[in-house]
Amino acid sequence: MRILLIDDHALFREGVAMLLKPLVDGLQTWEAGSCEEAFEVLAQRGSVDLVLIDLGLPGLSGLEGLKRLRADHPDAPVVVMSSADDKDTVLAVLDAGAMGFIPKSSTSQVMLGALRLILAKGIYLPPSVFLAARAAPAASPAPAPATAVVAASGRQPADLGMTPRQADVLHLLLQGKPAKLIGRQLNLSLSTVKAHTSAVLRALNVTTRTQAVLAASRMGLRFEEPVAAQGSSDSSMASSKR
Structure with a gap:
């Protein structure tokens, strides 16, 4: 499995790459400090199985990069990891085609659980996005805490x-x-x-x-x-x- 990390902080990328090691055997992590660099990596190395992208990037913004990734690489699920985790931001990245949103304030356990859920064809969003949310009128119960949402067996x-x-x-x-x-x-x-x-x-x-x-x-x-x-x-x- 190949995961591309796009973040302008090298230390954060290195930390996430270390945390991702237990995710699957034989994991390869590619790193890029900007969207432009990420597109060069993809052009040189080929497709990836998952993209993790920050929003606050130099040059092309993370949101614009997300849109281009969805257009140019539609088979690769894209997950946003950002410190800006207000509801409007989360909804904007969903509109752009993201398969999940993980706040940078999340614990490593929540992050790994969220990624496992996404790789298992699920979707992860922080429970805070559902608080007072009026965007989705589905008659479902209020969400459980983050760890429970990640660990839920799910419905078909x-x-x-x-x-x-x-x-x-x-x-x-x-x-x-x-x-x-x-x-x-x-x-x-x-x-x-x-x-x-x-x-x-x-x-x-x-x-x-x-x-x-x-x-x-x-x-x-x-x-x-x-x-x-x-x-x-x-x-x-x-x-x-x-």
Whole structure:
């Protein structure tokens, strides 16, 4: 597994790299002090399995870098680690396609738990973002403390009445992937992707992707890795359910 750390403080990068060692066997950590340097690293070394990025970076901002990463490397989940952890900032990075947000004030235990959750196809957000949050009207109970959120076994999309293909669409939607890319990856027509998207948003009782991320995090949703549809039958079946 390869993880790219983007932060302008070398000491912080070195500390995080040390903390990440127990995450998985054979872990490789690449480091960059700016978005520009990160793009050079990716161009030279190839793809990564996870990107950790700060927001307060010299040159191109972390938020703009996040948007470019999602556009140029849509298969790599991006997680923001920042000291600016107010609700507006968290929602902004979710809008830009982040799969999680870890405050720099978090303990190493919370950070590792959050990353394990994200690598297990879950989503991690700090519980503070849910306090008085009005963005996601899903009727879920208030979140548990951070350690409990990370450790939660989670629910499956099927528990909310979603079909396996709807769960696949939701999983990719939560990663910030556009409908056309989701359709190509799952071998579905654009109209079918849109139909599935409408269905999963209704199941979560939300209307936007950002609200869906909040709801999925609050519920502790876990996903299987999406697989491409076999031929056109899946697309036809999905269309018949619209």
